[in-house]
Amino acid sequence: MGLNKLEQDLKRDLQGVASDLKWSAVELLRIAERLSLAGNEADAQAVLKMCAVFHDGEDRLVGYADEVRDQRITRAKTDS
Template sequence: MTLTKPSQDLKRYLQGIASDLKWSAVELMRIAERLSLARNEADAQAVLRMCTVLHADEDRLAGYADEVGAGIVRGKTE
């Protein structure tokens, strides 16, 4: 099934945002490592929790992009 231009754009945008989240999580993991080396474990753990959230959001957005690619359309809930 061929995607419409708006669907192609949406899929690309979702994939781009997921990629940005992944990059942000990787950078935050580096910051957490430096915090840990500086013996600031409380902040390091807080940053690692943020990474967990970003990774989950990245996975969810990638899943939405896959749905768009498969032609799945969701209706509005009332």
């Protein structure tokens, strides 16, 4: 049985936000490298910690999207 439109939208949204987090982490990594080269190691380390948080969030969202795909998470229209 396939996904309904709401579930397809949810899966796409989860994957989209995960992709945004991945792109943001890559950009932050570049910033961290520049900070480190400029001698600002404390800020570089703080930005690297942010990258790790983004990466963990990306992994969770991809997992949720997989659960939607496998229909372990469903979405249905409500009457409200």
